[in-house]
Amino acid sequence: MGPRPNLLTRRAAGVASTTLALLLSTAAVGVVPAASAFSAVPDACAEPADGHANARIKPGAAAKHDPNELTAQQVREREADLTAAQRERANFRTGAGATALATVTVPVVVHVIQENSTRAGGNIPDSMITSQISVLNQAYAGATGGAATAFTFRLDSINRVTNPSWYPIVYGSSAERSMKSSLRVGGKNTLNIYLGELSDDLLGWATFPQRKLSSADGVVALSESLPGGTATNYNQGDTGTHEVGHWLNLYHTFQGGCGGSGDSVSDTPAEASPAYQCPTGRDTCSATGLDPITNFMDYTYDSCMYQFTPGQASRMITAWNAYRAA
C-alpha cells in the first residue's frame, strides 16, 4: 500500500523525458536558450507558483527575493559559523566520547494551518502528507537518480490548526513568528513543517541550521505543492525536498553565480542565475559543466529535478553533526 510504486514510476518517467529532451535539443540546435527567457523571472523560493491560483508573478513586477537567497557576506558568515560549530562539537565529543553520525532518522511533525474546514481553506488529506514523506525518503535515499544521503524521515504526527489569523502564512510576519512559537515542537533534530496558503507567490521557505535553536526553525511549504496538490508543475512534493535541503544547510545551486565559492559544494557546476521550467542544455557559466537544472536546489519544475550530488550529501551530514545532532 502507499505511493511508492507510483512515485518511482513518476521519477523514472521524469528521468526518461529529460533524457529525451536532451536528445531532441542536441538534434535541434537552438533549443537551448530557454535559459535566457526565464532568467529575468523574479525570484521566489523555491519557484514561482505559476500554476497556483492567483499566484502567477507578473513580468515586470517587483522582484521577490527568495528568503533563502543570501548575499556573499551572509554566505561567508554562515561558512565561518559552520567551522566554529564543528570545532565546538569536536571539543564536546572529545569529552563525551560521542562520535559523528553517519545515518540519521529525522522525526517530522507536520502542522497543517487551515483557514476553515474546506480544501480551499487548507484542509488537505493525510494521504498527501504521507506521500510527501515518501517523496522526501526517495529523494534523500537517491532513489530518484541522485546521490544517497544520510537521511530518512519519520512522520511522527500531524497537527491540524484552524486559525484564520495565521492564514495565509505571511513570510517574515509577526503572525508567522507567533504561529511557530505556539506550535513548534522537539529539539534541533526535529523537522517541523508548516503547510498552508503562502504569501508573496512563494512555494516555500526554510531556516538554515543555527547553533542556538530558534522557535522559527523549520520549513514552510505551500500545502498544494504536496503530491496530488493543485500547484501545476509544482505538485510532486519537491518544494518539500528543496526546503528540507535548506534546513540541512544547502544553498541554491545558483548561489554566488559563476564566481567564487558558489554554493560551497564542489560537484554542482556553477550557475549564473536560477533555472525555471526545464531548460535542458542550459549553460550560463564558462566553468566546466552544464547548469545543474535537475538538482533539487535549483528552481525548475518538480518533473525536472531529481537529484542531490555526493558533495551536497556530504555537506548535509557535516552540518547535521555540527548543528542538529543531539
Ligand SMILES: [Zn+2]
Ligand atoms: Zn530555496
